[in-house]
Amino acid sequence: MDDYFLKYEDRQPPEPLGYSITREMLWQFLAVIALVVGAWYIWWRWTGSLNPEALWFAIPLVMAETFAYFGMILFVFNLWKDDPIDIQPAPECLADVTENHPEGERQISVDVMFATYDEDPELVRLGIIDAKNMTYPHPIDIRIHILDDGRRPEMREVTESEGANYISRTTNEGFKAGNLRNAMEQTYGDFMVICDADTRPFPTLLVNTLGYFRDPKMAWVQTPQWFYDLPAGDTLDTVWGNRLGPIGAKAATLIQRIAGPIRVGADPFVNDPKMFYDVIQRRRNWVNASFCCGAGSIHRREAVMEAALRSFGSKVQQRTYAAEEVITLTSKEREVAPELMEAIRTEAAATELLTPYRFHVSEDIFTSIVLHADRRRGWKSKMHPIVESKMLSPQDLLTWTVQRYKYAGGSLDILVNDNPIFRPGLTFSQRLMYGTTFYSYLAPLWNMVFLFSPAIYLFTGVSPVSAYSSDFFMHLIPFLVTLELAMMVGTWGISGYAAKASYLSFFPLGMRAIYAVFRGQKISFPVTPKVRQSGNFLRLVRPQLFVIGVTIVAGIWGSAALLIDSMPHSPSGVVANLLWGLNNCFAMAGIIGAAMWVPKEDEGTVEE
Incomplete structure (x- = not known):
């Protein structure tokens, strides 16, 4: 097992951002x-x-600005309101979390599910050991399952x-969703904790x-995903001191006194x-629109199964109506015999799959949208x-690319094929929140x-x-x-530049996902590796x-053009x-540096 992460075992997660009504x-x-300006x-x-x-x-530039401004409106709505942190006391028995249950005095049962495919078994073992160490103030039935x-x-x-x-199965139908469905057929806990192999x-x-879950309508709770192995990098004075000597170290120290601590090489992939989690997702709570992100989430089994049954019934009905329409059109009969309709329904029910988690x-x-609706x-x-x-x-x-392509392609596939903006049942605020995503x-x-507008001007002068003019500025x-002042206060406590730069430099992967989805291509990807690939x-x-x-070339050309009267x-x-253009280059530089990044101790890597 590549155990590079063991040296980070003592790291502690950051505290959540505090709530301030004044801020x-x-x-x-x-x-x-x-927004007004x-x-x-x-x-x-x-x-x-x-x-x-x-x-x-x-026209293309002003349209791009308009689309970006509309995105800003959505983002402001997303960040508009937060709620104070309010942890509810742990429920003692089933009656505390489920209304009118015949076994209300029974202790709560929880299934902890680790979904795995090809990850190192010793990595999964660490998760099992930690899951066995979970505590609870009341008697509780915790069962750990490896899928x-x-x-x-x-x-x-x-x-x-x-x-x-x-728990295993003979096929990999539906991938992770199918894996979870198979496990749900063999377990019975009141709640399920979903974990990845490395959770x-x-x-x-x-x-x-x-x-x-004392609220009987609470379907799931998502917890923040924290990556405890992020490279910490080196302080700016250390880096400059090594490269430029004492003068560089002193200059870096002065810069950090003004700008705050700066670490070079920290979190190169902006992971x-x-x-x-602490801003975007958390501020969707007030309109009941935070969505499930998989690992680290806790689900009420009743909610997941009920949503699956409703979806199952709807699809059976659609199949039945479609078959009835075909029969009436081909036979010229005004209606189908009741016995035949019953047979059609039976066949449709046998053909359709009951899928607690959509095969997607x-x-x-997607499951979040179904439940919210x-x-x-x-x-x-x-x-x-x-x-x-x-x-x-x-x-x-x-x-990183595999993971981000999954997020982009999967989300866009839902937008195109199951657009939540028009899905019945969602509130207007929920539609806006999902629409923002x-x-x-x-x-x-x-x-x-x-990205390319500065170069066009610098090359052509158009x-x-x-x-x-002064009017433009x-x-x-x-x-x-x-805008910068608002976002600085709205995301207070979190550095925003790296995220904005990553958002801008994401364009090739995003365009690939857009092209694939709108061409109707299936979004597929290999399982995200849990060990570092070398090179x-x-x-x-x-x-x-x-x-x-x-x-750069455009900048040189445009600067030289100022010396030519005819330009x-x-x-x-x-x-x-x-x-x-310089700002664009800085934004691109981060991901280029990530492409060449190697850990200080290049151990446990695997060859491509």
């Missing part, structure tokens, strides 16, 4: 100002700034040696989360999910703010415009605006400043390298686009 009100105030800017861009002699350039889709004798041996239950539950997981690459969010039952979800488990992060760009994966379409700068992966960042190369470039236009 929330300030954020909302600044967000409204940013942004609307003013976009209106001016459409009505008073377009270059009529270059509409081929001006092995690899059907490996060594995995069975590890499972049985740790006293856990080994390491903390002792407090059940103590801190089962209390939410830290704190922004996602993004089964977690059940208006009759009114199922709820909760994003629990405290880290209750630890996991391993992608340690190379290839693994899916809309973000369309961003590469307009981000590409932002401006997308009527002029890079008087509209642009207030928007950028108010550098510059081939994966060729588009980002191209952006930097084109921008249409203006000093303000060249400076503005040089700064814009």
